[in-house]
Amino acid sequence: xxxxxxxxxxxxxxxxxxxxxxxxxxxxxxxxxxxxxxxxxxxxxxxxxxxxxxxxxxxxxxxxxxxxxxxxxxxxxxxxxxxxxxxxxxxxxxxxxxxxxxxxxxxxxxxxxxxxxxxxxxxxxxxxxxxxxxxxxxxxxxxxxxxxxxxxxxxxxxxxxxxxxxxxxxxxxxxxxxxxxxxxxxxxxxxxxxxxxxxxxxxxxxxxxxxxxxxxxxxxxxxxxxxxxxxxxxxxxxxxxxxxxxxxxxxxxxx
Numbered sequence: 001x002x003x004x005x006x007x008x009x010x011x012x013x014x015x016x017x018x019x020x021x022x023x024x025x026x027x028x029x030x031x032x033x034x035x036x037x038x039x040x041x042x043x044x045x046x047x048x049x050x051x052x053x054x055x056x057x058x059x060x061x062x063x064x065x066x067x068x069x070x071x072x073x074x075x076x077x078x079x080x081x082x083x084x085x086x087x088x089x090x091x092x093x094x095x096x097x098x099x100x101x102x103x104x105x106x107x108x109x110x111x112x113x114x115x116x117x118x119x120x121x122x123x124x125x126x127x128x129x130x131x132x133x134x135x136x137x138x139x140x141x142x143x144x145x146x147x148x149x150x151x152x153x154x155x156x157x158x159x160x161x162x163x164x165x166x167x168x169x170x171x172x173x174x175x176x177x178x179x180x181x182x183x184x185x186x187x188x189x190x191x192x193x194x195x196x197x198x199x200x201x202x203x204x205x206x207x208x209x210x211x212x213x214x215x216x217x218x219x220x221x222x223x224x225x226x227x228x229x230x231x232x233x234x235x236x237x238x239x240x241x242x243x244x245x246x247x248x249x250x251x252x253x254x255x
Contacts, residue, residue, distance in 0.1 A: 026038035076116065076118065078177075079183075082187040084136075125160050
């Protein structure tokens, strides 16, 4: 139930939906004052959510800072790779399709090859309601073995459908395979807060290695600050969804 509710809420939190609703209200509202307020609000939100520079500033306040590899002085027993970067809907299924968040896997492989992480644990089942033909952790394992990661060094958690389940199911596997483990979790920088909080709820102490940064340019960019960009909309949508998810998890006691 929570899984389906979260998927529904994700669509209602899209900024483009807010702007569309305001435009429809400005068109059909009978009260002239309400129509004017809705139209002005829609224009304001359009300018806000089209501003790529403001979007990246918002990410700079929310994302975890980058961690230089040189700061990892000791090795970790296991590296948990949070899913969310494969596309199971694409055809044909004779390969694995990755999204921009594939850094979650690639940075984990890099640290594995450097000897910083001994075992890798991809976590993720099916993120599509009613679809179970391709489980994400299995696809990630396939990609990692293609990158010559030893299959014996890969543990698999392929049941999780959200961040809470990633943490709960991964914690069960970690407890079965390790005593007093040192755990490093690989996830996107904007997702670190919720990930860390969910693992802490399971009683497993973890360090988080942020990747896939959305904030990467600290300088002022006049073009991005003044000219509306269609690239800004997905940035705002993702950030709003993540903050809402974090708050919801806190209210539900999941984090």
